[in-house]
């Protein structure tokens with residue numbers, strides 16, 4: 375048995391495809407791991423800040439800064455002391471001469487020498503620059519922005535999802551990093567996939583190595599350095615289609631390792647007694663002045679099994695929390711940051727296409743959306759990932775009752791790189807999906823990219839930004855089509871100027 379495994383590992387080092395099929399390759403030795411990563415084009419910043427820098431979860435006077443010391447990014451253990459002191463500074467200029475905040479924090483081996491700094495006392499709605507210093511080295515300089523307060527006339531932000539590393543490059547991230555007027559990025563989940571050329575992740579050191587592989591993409595690092603992120607997760611940060619804890623000790627151990635790996639590699643704000651690892655509370659509510667509120671959902675950690683009586687995708691506490699967010703909404707655009715397809719999705723035979731999404735929790739969805747309707751919700755938009763194809767759809771409290779009013783719009787974004795269905799499947803099934811789902815307005819599954827949102831007090835606009843070639847980091851990025859929602863009037867309509875663009879289904883051609 376040992377001989378066979380060694381032979382497979384040698385083969386895996388030369389032919390990456392084998393590694394994905396052989397789960398024990400999380401034992402890949404360092405040389406083989408670096409060879410596999412190099413074959414995928416990974417490269418890193420200078421040590422010890424190999425994984426770059428990032429910022430996230432802006433509030434009006436506070437933002438979270440992130441980095442991780444990883445001089446040997448794919449190693450199971452870093453060649454570092456157990457505690458390393460890391461200095462940080464925040465300035466109003468990119469040259470870091472006008473420093474407005476600074477300090478020092480300890481990076482501990484217990485959290486993989488990751489660094490999180492919650493900077494307070496900042497000015498609302500302004501850009502800052504930041505960097506770290508440790509072991510005699512400076513990190514690159516990152517840029518961030520605090521949330522504004524009061525009247526806001528425009529917010530521009532983007533969403534990303536499903537960025538399977540082996541499936542392509544990240545030209546959309548290059549495009550976003552260069553967008554000087556972007557306010558922030560939202561990540562809708564599937565930031566990493568548990569399987570890679572380095573093997574399948576099970577342990578904390580596996581998940582650390584997986585995140586370090588993804589951060590080996592220079593365009594991902596540039597994007598983190600350019601804009602703050604708000605993040606949620608989906609399933610692949612742990613394992614495909616998981617639900618809650620499933621109760622088994624091995625799964626709980628794996629999930630804890632995955633959650634910790636995720637926490638160590640991203641700019642997350644998880645303070646407080648109910649937000650600690652290994653069960654961090656990540657659902658949260660953020661405001662961008664009076665214009666926009668984000669209701670950031672966690673649709674994985676608290677869910678029950680699908681298709682069961684009394685099933686829940688939110689869990690009881692988060693369900694009540696969402697209702698409170700609805701009843702206490704701010705009056706701006708009310709946006710759910712939703713990792714997985716909200717709207718009903720029937721097959722032509724009447725069954726449900728996938729019940730890992732909200733369709734597996736239909737009673738809770740109807741109850742929640744009916745509550746939203748009863749509360750008189752308006753200006754309600756949901757932004758969604760997971761499906762790897764773009765959809766625009768009307769949200770109704772009961773999708774089978776076309777007499778029920780439209781109360782909002784769901785925009786499901788293309789994936790960053792993760793493969794969707796084939797062009798022939800999309801061509802054949804786009805019209806069938808439209809037939810079976812009268813709330814569906816638009817479907818396009820042949821492209822990759824991100825969604826860009828430009829939101830004013832009068833109008834929400836979603837632009838479907840697509841890349842010419844996901845295998846080319848320098849590929850052109852363009853707007854395929856744009857959709858608008860007017861304030862006070864539920865339901866999206868396509869911009870007439872882009873209505874002629876390619877799609878596999880349009881309800882109103």
Ligand SMILES: [Fe+2]
Nearest residue numbers: 536564760792
């Ligand atoms: Fe995905």
